[in-house]
Amino acid sequence: MEGVLAVKTVMVVVIAAHCGAVPATTPSQEDLSKAQDYLSQFFSDVGVSAPNSIWRSSLDSFEDTLRKMQEYFGLEVTGQLDSNTLEVMARPRCGFTDVARYSHFDGRPKWGKPVVTYRITNYTPDLRQSDVDATLAKALKLYSDVIPLDFRQIYSGTADIMIIFKARDHGDFSPFDGKSGVLAHAFSPGEGNGGDTHFDEDEVWTLTSAGTNLFLVAAHEFGHALGLAHSQVQTALMYPTYQYVTTEGYALPDDDRRGVQAIYGVRVKPAQPEPNPQPTKKPVPKPQPRPEPDPGPTSEPFPDRCNRNLIFDAATSSQSNIYFFKDGYFWRRSSSWDGISMNRIQTVWPGISKVDAAYEYKNTILFEGDHYWGIRGRTVLPGYPKPLSDFGFPPSVTKVDAAVHVSFIGRTLLFVRNKYWSYNERRGRMDGGYPKFIHRALPGIGYRVDAAFENGGYLYFSYGSRQTEYHYQRRKVRRILLNYGWLDCN
Template sequence: MEGALAVKTVLIVVIVALCGAVPTTSPSQEELSKAQDYLSQFFSDVGVSAPSSVLRSSLDSFDDTLKKMQEFFGLEMTGQLDSNTLEVMARPRCGFTDVTRYGHFNGQPKWDKTVLTYRITDYTPDLSQSDVDATIAKALKIYSDVIPLDFKQIDSGTADIMITFRSREHGDFAPFDGEGQVLAHAFSPGEGVGGDAHFDEDENWTLTSAGANLFLVAAHEFGHAMGLAHSQVQTALMYPTYQYVNTEGYMLPDDDKQGVQAIYGIRTTSAEPDPKPQPRPDPDPEPRPNRCSRFLTFDAATSIRGNLYFFKDGYFWTRSRSWDGITMRRIQSVWSEISKVDAAYEYKRSNTVIFFEGDHYWKIVGNTLLPGYPKPLTDFGFPPSVTKVDSAVHVSFTGRTLLFVSNKYWSYNERRGRMDAGYPKVIHTEFPGIGYRVDAAFENKGYLYFSYGSTQREYDYNRRRAIRTLLNYKWMDCN
């Protein structure tokens, strides 16, 4: 068994039901049995036996190992199954043995390459495929942000990291046990199943605090897949017990960061010969666009999760559906690889947003850029002559996305994933009243809005007529 563990170490995240009234006196036989299993799995290489009136050697082994467990979790080292100890044993946790601070596996296994491939072979029906793709990419990105490793998703063949959602027996001699107990397990770096991660399909996978949060579980799993063991630091991602934390803007905690960098080194964005490089001065910084200018033009506009986004010169404004305030941010502060947005639209059915920038486009879920992007416009169905999309808007009740280029437009069938036949068509003949070109387009409360220059037309798509003319800056809460 030791030889097998030396080859591959399996991470088992255990979720156990909290006990009701935890006794402070003599523990029951069931509690002793559970404690024996707990200590055998997490604090002993050879296993321990519960106290017995018959076997004194078993009692000594149990007491000594119990004290190790109590010391690790900062409990009073009584060597007894008191209420505090039983409560800690009942917490959700991971299946590796426990160490202090960050830890590495014996022999410190690591990947000897700089680009790791991963493949998701089975998806959970609890979430959309795009949500799973984005969440897995986000969980891996917290590591690639701090170490010189990159991750690339592939759709076929054998990847370095194979990811699957399965239930019960699934071929690795570590069967899942149904909802509420083992959440997932993974393997340390190596050949074969090394780095692979398996998730229990019987769990309720979510992106919230309910059920099992896929991002947090996956991020912990991938820590083991990178070569990390457990940490005693309670705020560390690799702390043994699982608990939900807010995942928005989540970054790898310092303890985990130090641990993984001890294996792979520190990620640097570029090779700088000067150990203390000075920031390059910007002699002519570009001023922020003025949202209240009567001559305001938009590069792009779209709705995203009920809010309106307006893009201009590397920035974007957000108009929230819940209040009338306007916030402004730099595009790269949210989507680091995108410097400018020429056109954008939201496809609510798959919870995705498409950004067009020059001759390529990006697909995004939430604030996460999906792997494999950007892709060229030709992959979207445009002819090679199209090198820039001026604007785009999705019309939900037709299932079509309208894409405007110069004085023409295309119609894209989202369900079939291809352009409709017979396009492009001329804008001013098909959309009378909106003019000859469109800089930005979006949908709001059943109407389409087409902007060109500083003005826009509110358009009734069903009646094919312009309702009124507005100025762009009217959306910006200006007096």
């Protein structure tokens, strides 16, 4: 299939070379076959136009091809599978044959129009649809910033670039293979399925370093959809192996920019308008529409606990249960496995209409806006609500996004926008050196936290519908989940 790409995790295969030093162990036929498959897919002579073609070689040509692979990646050229070569083979990568510097597909296909349309027909539940739209638009803007080509999203009909999130067999004769294998693939420019880009729904798509970063994978695949093949420059977006880099302020690297400009040319910036141009005609004010009458309050629908895109307002463990708050309601997951119960917040704790953050330390603390309550069971404790300033926040903090008590250090982590504070419960004051940036001090969970709680020795941080299971002592992500999975949904 011409022009199909795949970002692929390759199994580590340990074998010895046929010639030269005596191998420590004789490779099995299975190991040899796996090594030949790797080299045939990425370093055979058939070229990028047939990435899935079958290639067989003798051991001598295997050794020659291995030398070519080692030279390509800047390794010591030995013709033997040493540890450094195996490490490179094990990296996640794209499935096209490798080339030097930027390169193009055979025949240099391109879009012969100034505006290329794209349409997303199937979204991932891992992210909000609006976040997917914004992320893919941002990935395409990397290219439209440097070439005279614009991209326009459409919502019906057939676009030039059709985009889907699907698992396994999805109708293009190149099925995905489950989690952590092939991440995505795309077609080179052309009629029919030319430019179409497919993402594997079995992956956990994120906007951070955890899971699979949608922006980086999309930007790479869109490079193929515009006619770029692979680059040997390790800092290039089109380098074969996938690796996370910070996406904040990311711009198209020079090698990729030169490659795509060789196809489409350079975008010329429009001339700056004259300062304060004088209108040639006095504008006539448009008549203002008459205000519509206030229809009055309407009943709010119950939040759907089994929505894969469920976003929590807050969450906390309390008396061996877990509470999840959403739009004036809460669900209680009981440790006694008697199902999920749902209640309106005000019917249980009068005076509290919405919960922004919550945690348990001796009593349960619920935050709403610039104040908080202490509760015990179904009772609001006397003396509440109290102002946020009691915690020692500066006046600029008027809302807490999330909170969680870390029992083994006696601290409560309080999240506000992209930073967090550490509150010493025993001393009743904030620790020095705070606030800290979330993404730096708690690597892997992202830049913001909507809800947080502790369970079974792990901390759980939610942002959007995605949730990170976190080992706090090691500062390490254990796995990525979806919020709704806690609420007994099939």
